[in-house]
Amino acid sequence: MAFQPCGVLTLTTDFGHKGPYVASMKGVMLTRFPAARIVDLTHETSVHWPAEAGFWLRRAYPYFPRGTVHVGVVDPGVGTGRRIVAALLDDHLFLAPDNGLLAPLLADRPTAQVVALDPKIFASLGATAPSATFHGRDIFAPVAAELAAGRLPLPSIGPRVELDELVPSWVDEPQRVGAEVHGTVITFDHFGNIITNIDGALLGGMQRPVARLAGQDFVLRRTYAESAPGEYLALVNSFGVVEIACAEASAHEGLGAERGAPVIVRDAPSP
Amino acid sequence: MAFQPCGVLTLTTDFGHKGPYVASMKGVMLTRFPAARIVDLTHETSVHWPAEAGFWLRRAYPYFPRGTVHVGVVDPGVGTGRRIVAALLDDHLFLAPDNGLLAPLLADRPTAQVVALDPKIFASLGATAPSATFHGRDIFAPVAAELAAGRLPLPSIGPRVELDELVPSWVDEPQRVGAEVHGTVITFDHFGNIITNIDGALLGGMQRPVARLAGQDFVLRRTYAESAPGEYLALVNSFGVVEIACAEASAHEGLGAERGAPVIVRDAPSP
Amino acid sequence: MAFQPCGVLTLTTDFGHKGPYVASMKGVMLTRFPAARIVDLTHETSVHWPAEAGFWLRRAYPYFPRGTVHVGVVDPGVGTGRRIVAALLDDHLFLAPDNGLLAPLLADRPTAQVVALDPKIFASLGATAPSATFHGRDIFAPVAAELAAGRLPLPSIGPRVELDELVPSWVDEPQRVGAEVHGTVITFDHFGNIITNIDGALLGGMQRPVARLAGQDFVLRRTYAESAPGEYLALVNSFGVVEIACAEASAHEGLGAERGAPVIVRDAPSP
Numbered sequence: 001m002a003f004q005p006c007g008v009l010t011l012t013t014d015f016g017h018k019g020p021y022v023a024s025m026k027g028v029m030l031t032r033f034p035a036a037r038i039v040d041l042t043h044e045t046s047v048h049w050p051a052e053a054g055f056w057l058r059r060a061y062p063y064f065p066r067g068t069v070h071v072g073v074v075d076p077g078v079g080t081g082r083r084i085v086a087a088l089l090d091d092h093l094f095l096a097p098d099n100g101l102l103a104p105l106l107a108d109r110p111t112a113q114v115v116a117l118d119p120k121i122f123a124s125l126g127a128t129a130p131s132a133t134f135h136g137r138d139i140f141a142p143v144a145a146e147l148a149a150g151r152l153p154l155p156s157i158g159p160r161v162e163l164d165e166l167v168p169s170w171v172d173e174p175q176r177v178g179a180e181v182h183g184t185v186i187t188f189d190h191f192g193n194i195i196t197n198i199d200g201a202l203l204g205g206m207q208r209p210v211a212r213l214a215g216q217d218f219v220l221r222r223t224y225a226e227s228a229p230g231e232y233l234a235l236v237n238s239f240g241v242v243e244i245a246c247a248e249a250s251a252h253e254g255l256g257a258e259r260g261a262p263v264i265v266r267d268a269p270s271p
Numbered sequence: 272m273a274f275q276p277c278g279v280l281t282l283t284t285d286f287g288h289k290g291p292y293v294a295s296m297k298g299v300m301l302t303r304f305p306a307a308r309i310v311d312l313t314h315e316t317s318v319h320w321p322a323e324a325g326f327w328l329r330r331a332y333p334y335f336p337r338g339t340v341h342v343g344v345v346d347p348g349v350g351t352g353r354r355i356v357a358a359l360l361d362d363h364l365f366l367a368p369d370n371g372l373l374a375p376l377l378a379d380r381p382t383a384q385v386v387a388l389d390p391k392i393f394a395s396l397g398a399t400a401p402s403a404t405f406h407g408r409d410i411f412a413p414v415a416a417e418l419a420a421g422r423l424p425l426p427s428i429g430p431r432v433e434l435d436e437l438v439p440s441w442v443d444e445p446q447r448v449g450a451e452v453h454g455t456v457i458t459f460d461h462f463g464n465i466i467t468n469i470d471g472a473l474l475g476g477m478q479r480p481v482a483r484l485a486g487q488d489f490v491l492r493r494t495y496a497e498s499a500p501g502e503y504l505a506l507v508n509s510f511g512v513v514e515i516a517c518a519e520a521s522a523h524e525g526l527g528a529e530r531g532a533p534v535i536v537r538d539a540p541s542p
Numbered sequence: 543m544a545f546q547p548c549g550v551l552t553l554t555t556d557f558g559h560k561g562p563y564v565a566s567m568k569g570v571m572l573t574r575f576p577a578a579r580i581v582d583l584t585h586e587t588s589v590h591w592p593a594e595a596g597f598w599l600r601r602a603y604p605y606f607p608r609g610t611v612h613v614g615v616v617d618p619g620v621g622t623g624r625r626i627v628a629a630l631l632d633d634h635l636f637l638a639p640d641n642g643l644l645a646p647l648l649a650d651r652p653t654a655q656v657v658a659l660d661p662k663i664f665a666s667l668g669a670t671a672p673s674a675t676f677h678g679r680d681i682f683a684p685v686a687a688e689l690a691a692g693r694l695p696l697p698s699i700g701p702r703v704e705l706d707e708l709v710p711s712w713v714d715e716p717q718r719v720g721a722e723v724h725g726t727v728i729t730f731d732h733f734g735n736i737i738t739n740i741d742g743a744l745l746g747g748m749q750r751p752v753a754r755l756a757g758q759d760f761v762l763r764r765t766y767a768e769s770a771p772g773e774y775l776a777l778v779n780s781f782g783v784v785e786i787a788c789a790e791a792s793a794h795e796g797l798g799a800e801r802g803a804p805v806i807v808r809d810a811p812s813p
Contacts, residue, residue, distance in 0.1 A: 008572055010565065016461025017288070017559070020331035020510075023281065023312040027335035030279055030308065034336070037572065041565040047462055048519045060562035063679065064569035065576070076519055079494030132494045134509030137334065190558025191589055223621030223674045238676030239562075248590045248618055287732025288559070291602035291781075294552065294583040298606035301550055301579065305607070318733055319790045347790055350765030403765045405780030408605065 003093050003154045006067030007033075009144055010060075012041040012053045013073045013136065021136070025071075028141035033149040041070070046187065046259060050074040050101035051170040055186045055197060057094065058105040059239040066091035069148040072101050073136035084117040084139060085161060086147070088154060095144050097135075098161075103169030104197070114166065117143060118158035125152075171260070174198045183242065185213070185261040192250025195243045196263045200236035206267040210234070211242055213263050214255065218244050220265075234265075274364050274425045277338030278304075280415055281331075283312040283324045284344045284407065292407070296342075299412035304420040312341070317458065317530060319347040321372035322441040326457045326468060328365065329376040330510040337362035340419040343372050344407035355388040355410060356432060357418070359425060366415050368406075369432075374440030375468070385437065388414060389429035396423075442531070445469045454513065456484070456532040463521025466514045467534045471507035477538040481505070482513055484534050485526065489515050491536075505536075545635050545696045548609030549575075551686055552602075554583040554595045555615045555678065563678070567613075570683035575691040583612070588729065588801060592616040592643035593712040597728045597739060599636065600647040601781040608633035611690040614643050615678035626659040626681060627703060628689070630696060637686050639677075640703075645711030646739070656708065659685060660700035667694075713802070716740045725784070727755070727803040734792025737785045738805045742778035748809040752776070753784055755805050756797065760786050762807075776807075 009029060015021040022043055029036050041060060045052040053074045061070055075082075075097045083098040089105065089112040096102050098116065106112050122139060125146060130138035146152035174183035174197050183198035194213065203209050209220045211234040218234035220242070227233045227247040232254070237243045242265060245251050280300060286292040293314055300307050312331060316323040324345045332341055346353075346368045354369040360376065360383045367373050369387065377383050393410060396417060401409035417423035445454035445468050454469035465484065474480050480491040482505040489505035491513070498504045498518040503525070508514045513536060516522050551571065557563040564585055571578050583602060587594040595616045603612055617624075617639045625640040631647065631654040638644050640658065648654050664681060667688060672680035688694035716725035716739050725740035736755065745751050751762045753776040760776035762784070769775045769789040774796070779785045784807060787793050 006576070008569075008576075010569075012562075014461075018313060018315045019458070019460045019466075020283075020312045020327050020334075021460070023310055024331050024334040026310050027279075027281075027331070027339075030310070031334070031336040034277070034279075034308075037576075039565055039568050039572070041562045042560060044560045056562050060566050060569070063562075063566040063573070065573040068569075077496055080496045131509035133506065137509065187561070189561045189563070190556075195561075225619055225622045235675065238673035238679065285732070289584060289586045290729070290731045290737075291554075291583045291598050291605075292731070294581055295602050295605040297581050298550075298552075298602070298610075301581070302605070302607040305548070305550075305579075348767055351767045402780035404777065408780065 003088055004067050004091070005069060005148045005150050006065045007035055007148060008037050008039065008065055008068040009148050010039045010041045010064060010068060010070045011043070012045065012057055012070065013043045014045045014047040014053070015043045017043060021134070024137045025141040028137055029145040032142055032145040036145060036148055045074055048074065048076040049170065050099050051104065052187045054101045054104040054169070059241065061092050064092065069093045069095065069144050071140050071144045072096040073140055074101055075099065075135060078135050079132040084135070085166065086115050086117065086154060086157060088113045093147060093154065095140055095147070098167050100167045100170045103166065106163055106166070107169070107173045110163065112163065114161045114163065115155065116158045116161050121157050171197065174202060176202055179266060181265045183263050185257055185259055185263060187259060188252040192252035193237070193243045193245045194251050194255065194257050195237070196241055198242040198263060198265055200240050200242065203236070203265060207270070208268040209265050210268045211244055211263055211265045213244055213257055213261065216255070219268070224248070274359055275338050275362065276340060276419045276421050277336045278306055278419060279308045279310065279336055279339040280419050281310045281312045281335060281339060281341045282314070283316065283328055283341065284314045285316045285318040285324070286314045288314060295408045296412040299408055300416040303413055303416040307416060307419055316345060319345065320441065321345040321370050322375065323458045325372045325375040325440070330512065332363050335363065340364045340366065340415050342411050342415045343367040344411055345372055346370065346406060349406050350403040355406070356437065357386050357388065357425060357428060359384045364418060364425065366411055366418070369438050371438045371441045374437065377434055377437070378440070378444045381434065383434065385432045385434065386426065387429045387432050392428050442468065445473060447473055450537060452536045454534050456528055456530055456534060458530060459523040463523040464508070464514045464516045465522050465526065465528050466508070467512055469513040469534060469536055471511050471513065474507070474536060478541070479539040480536050481539045482515055482534055482536045484515055484528055485532065487526070490539070545630055546609050546633070547611060547690045547692050548607045549577055549690060550579045550581065550607055550610040551690050552581045552583040552606060552610060552612045553585070554587065554599055554612065555585045556587045556589040556595070557585045559585060566679045567683040570679055571687040574684055574687040578687060578690055587616060590616065590618040591712065592641050593646065594729045596643045596646040596711070601783065603634050606634065611635045611637065611686050613682050613686045614638040615682055616643055617641065617677060620677050621674040626677070627656055627708065628659065628696060628699060629654050629656045635689060635696065637682055637689070640709050642709045642711045645708065648705055648708070649711070649715045652705065654705065656703045656705065657697065658700045658703050663699050713739065716744060718744055721808060723807045725805050727799055727801055727805060729801060730794040734794035735779070735785045735787045736793050736797065736799050737779070738783055740784040740805060740807055742782050742784065745778070745807060749812070750810040751807050752810045753786055753805055753807045755786055755799055755803065758797070761810070
């Protein structure tokens with residue numbers, strides 16, 4: 001359970017960019033660890049819905065250096081007794097509330113190691129008493145800074161937690177059901193692409209995969225540029241999951257799909 | 272009036288994220304002070320309304336390291352003769368137009384020390400001639416960089432200004448009026464929480480404080496999670512001020528309050 | 543063609559702030575070049591329209607230190623055979639798709655030196671195979687990091703390209719036509735200012751310049767503060783181009799102009 005921090009931290013929240021919410025987390029981190037290099041992963045996940053934050057963390061963490069500390073704070077249960085957990089996976093460390101946020105990351109990773117933050121360890125850091133409503137700044141930020149600074153060895157922060165003791169995901173993992181793959185719309189990006197949690201690897205063996213959303217079928221292409229502007233398509237996107245897009249336009253505006261909507265990919269009959 | 276810079280700067284503006292307005296301030300800072308660590312406090316304060324920027328600076332600065340230089344640029348008077356002032360408070364330095372922006376920070380801080388930037392000092396920095404419309408980039412950024420780099424001792428930048436010579440706040444400070452506390456809606460956050468300038472300390476002695484906004488009463492709770500989703504509440508938030516919220520929903524959308532609206536907190540009779 | 547990198551990189555994209563698109567570019571850069579200092583120029587240019595990104599790069603790059611690597615990714619042709627080019631100008635390096643993005647930068651700069659990225663050079667960097675849809679992360683980020691780290695000398699990355707071999711701009715450069723200057727609306731900022739590509743230098747000799755947009759005339763002023771709140775005006779803004787504004791309000795909301803609309807500046811007759 002050794003973790004070698006590299007000094008990089010990422011932040012994933014539903015705080016948006018109004019007010020100093022994210023900034024005050026950074027201030028706390030820089031106060032404890034002046035050499036921290038802090039990257040905003042995104043602060044525009046669906047509010048109060050941890051599933052998107054965990055989804056993007058799973059998809060994005062491999063692009064960061066080993067030794068990165070990733071902090072995810074989508075925390076509707078802040079101020080209740082929910083635990084804070086740290087997970088070590090592929091030499092990356094993830095810190096989040098135990099509310100299902102990390103579940104997409106840990107779903108198929110039995111070797112991940114998870115510990116729960118011991119309040120006594122937190123007390124030993126000399127941080128000011130946490131507010132009831134902003135643990136991102138008052139608990140996550142100082143703990144993450146100490147972990148990233150290499151001053152808080154991971155195993156010492158609290159008791160080991162088994163993966164099946166964690167709060168489960170708010171969204172089912174995609175799965176193969178006979179010849180189909182069943183998944184879920186997780187979010188929409190700035191271009192209006194509709195992003196599902198269906199990993200492209202689940203489509204293995206399909207010759208002409210077609211994604212079905214809200215009663216419509218979308219043939220999978222390789223790039224946006226293979227479709228004419230305004231034409232709908234599906235593809236396995238650059239983060240490895242199926243998305244439904246509209247070339248040079250917004251599929252989300254055009255189709256109006258909702259977060260959480262079911263998506264099915266199947267193999268079309270040969271023409 | 273000694274100031275020991277730590278190399279951190281924060282930026283608070285109403286520039287939003289379109290175009291290179293903020294970025295060009297950072298470019299100027301990094302050109303003069305390559306080791307600067309620059310944090311965006313927020314760039315989404317109400318445009319042309321300095322009161323929100325000063326409010327958030329007051330509430331957020333304690334989370335940054337001592338020695339931070341905080342730059343606030345909400346500057347509808349840019350290009351007129353309005354002064355630029357620097358205030359030293361708790362080993363933090365604040366640089367802003369003299370347009371009321373800093374007033375919320377300085378309201379109850381008689382020990383703060385304020386100087387006005389002398390145009391001759393600015394001229395001595397070798398910066399290019401300022402544009403008429405973007406002093407954030409052309410004056411604030413180079414001056415802040417020199418201050419943060421420790422090359423411009425604070426007292427030398429211009430004449431001392433007494434606190435009562437500064438342009439006053441655009442919003443009254445909250446005050447106790449008999450058994451009530453009177454304050455003002457300052458802003459709304461990304462969650463739709465309605466944020467007032469009423470410091471929780473002003474509620475001392477109240478047993479069952481209730482906030483009144485637009486004719487409706489909201490009982491103060493400790494956390495969002497103490498209310499059922501969709502239920503309205505008030506609380507003293509993590510920045511120490513009264514806010515009116517709706518659990519897991521947007522109070523701002525639901526209640527439609529305006530910036531500047533009056534809010535009164537009083538003690539409810541025992542049930 | 544020597545380029546001395548200073549360790550600063552800027553990012554200009556149409557990715558917005560939802561999802562980890564920008565963040566994963568930063569993660570790749572920090573993995574290869576831990577000392578990189580990365581500045582977001584803007585991520586809110588018009589989607590799928592390279593002209594705005596190039597416009598802002600042209601206007602903002604001089605505020606960054608010499609030796610900065612500027613990455614522009616507005617890339618509707620990603621996954622097709624479009625080239626990636628690097629341009630050296632004033633000791634700044636620009637990396638972008640060859641889709642017209644850099645044209646506003648290079649329009650009047652015959653001394654700029656441009657090379658096309660050789661796929662074999664990219665292959666030599668040991669990056670993972672690029673996805674079909676996100677070259678910003680998979681090609682631009684690793685190449686930019688190597689350039690900024692000083693490990694990839696610019697001339698070696700591929701063959702020289704003549705300026706007239708580049709894909710032309712999507713928008714005509716502004717030009718003097720008799721006594722008038724003809725230009726184009728490029729974008730709108732957070733304040734609702736309507737920003738054209740008409741360089742103030744083109745107005746040389748005019749005594750009372752007036753900008754015409756959508757049949758209305760706007761007299762040029764020096765600052766916003768010279769107009770009463772709510773009054774329309776034009777001015778040469780802090781980036782050196784003509785903009786049409788509404789004092790303390792949004793000209794874009796008030797006038798409803800479209801990106802690409804024609805703007806003409808002429809000299810008004812003496813009163």
